[in-house]
Amino acid sequence: MELRSSRAVSAGWLAQLLSEAEPSLRRGIAAELGLSKLEELEPDDRVPRHVLDDLWTRIPELSGDPDFGLHFAGRASPRALGLLGYLARHSATIGEAVARVVRFQRLIMDASDYDATFADDGALTIADGPQTGADPWPRHLAEAVMGCFLTLPAAWSGALVRAESADFQHPEPPDVAGHVALFGCRPRFSRPRNQIVLSAATARLPMREADPALVGYLEQAAEAHLEAVPHPDEWVERLVAAIEAELGSDLSLAAVAERLHVGRRTLQRRIAELGLSYQHLVDSVRRRRAEQLLRDPRLGLEEITERLGFADPSGFRRAYLRWTGTTPRGR
Template sequence: MPPERRRSIAAELGLSKLEELEPDDRVPRHVLDDLWTRIPEWSGDADFGLHFAERASPRALGLLGYLARHSATVGDAVARVVRYQRLLMDASDVDAVFATDGALTIADGPQVGTEPWPRHLAEAVMGCFVTLAAGWSGAPIRVESAAFQHAEPASVAGHLALFGCHPRFDQPRNYIVLSPASARQPMRDADAALVGYLEQAAEARLEAVPHPDEWVERLIGAIEAELGSGLSLASVAERLHVGPRTLQRRIAELGLSYQGLVDSVRRRQAEQLLRDPRLGLEEIGERLGFADPSGFRRAYLRWTGTTPRGRGRDPHQL
């Protein structure tokens, strides 16, 4: 991409140093979403994510790419991608599960409770599992099924070409299922000794990457402590000993929203409190920080599609 175009994109996204980003730089989730939403629009490519996967360079994965390339099999390579994925991005919930017949399900996407990835990011990530594995193994990779969180696009011809099957859309997670033979496929450059050395380097780098989980747990704890006290962002920030602007920035960098976190905490607490037959809706609403019972009922209806009374007190219905 020409430097002037990069500067133009950076200016439109409010990311003035986009052209200076290095492969190891960590891009906040909201900026990543903007990039993967707007760049495909600017490119005019209706299948930008799929085409990105087809042209993906292993060098973009850095150390993790070398680890995968020199693993024994495709399945081993995927397992290492899952183990060390935080070397690439924080805002990802990735896992790989082998079925009893040897088929391998690879799921990747946003962290639980956050907005789905933009369509092209999801398709690029899942597509890269296929194209890179095929390139490193030197064999076709058969995908038995695929699914995405986003809605079905007008044409799926590109999906059929890349994945070899018609994906399902509007699903809870993004995933692909590799056939048992593909999961067992040997890698052309397998090197156990080199992998052992590279894993030591990967472990050292992983320790140096800040992990967001501990901070998120502290944030959720602060919200819980403020449930009956108005739940202002300023009061939660004070509990965490940071300024409100700093708190907003850190939440945005994780791809979360303050109100989304508050709703998540309130809903979890509501489900626990509704199991106690001694508590009325008014008291439950007060404990959750609602000004009146009607506010609690409206929020619960938005979360679950039914009212607290409609759910009753059976925990299996909550």
């Protein structure tokens, strides 16, 4: 999970959503939501996040399509992902592609609680939804996003991609036949998170246009773009900097609190207000730093392990496998 949140969405996402509506409907909704000049925006421009939620409520309502989100996923264009779409398409496997989409998702949409976690057996759990304490996403937004984690990898791999299980926060709709057809299973509704699980075999499926050299270049470009996304308040940046400063030494909550000159309980409360957990923050900082260190061929695994604050290389390997589905330098 990335740590910064400007609560915005890329104009590219909105443009594709509006393209799904009839021209007259599109103009009416755009004007209603103050988006009459959307066509003048660049794909990487940022639009307030509430606009996305409003669109995902209004367009399905006016379209008369009870399964708008599912059908949107079936028609989703990789172009809406911009740089992130190319990065995913040229990854080695579906699992790596999904992990990279989640890692750089802030290039598309902020203010989300998203995660991709590999189990010990290689199964991949993908979660995406509102931050803790926020209202659930509109039904069609949740179904479209989770559906795209199946339809886009299917297009890039040439394989039939289905989920082992699927959960949604919203109540069960009257008819779930479309859900079963898209996800390959009967979803569960009114659950704590929006998430799907891909089997280990699915996560390992190769991509048709895998290109490790190109992926290395695109990752650097994605990181540069991510740094250009608007930053949130200064306190979050100070928190991230404090965790980074403690890498390789004492990563305890108390040590970071002392570095920030606040009490342990105060820090714990402020992290909870962000809808995050301390361990999640540490994982995010470690992962980002690990990607940087692994690019340096002069550094051995022992030194990288020490710099990241892991007790031994095996602990680092397990964490990296959980984050990416691969071992360090094993990509």
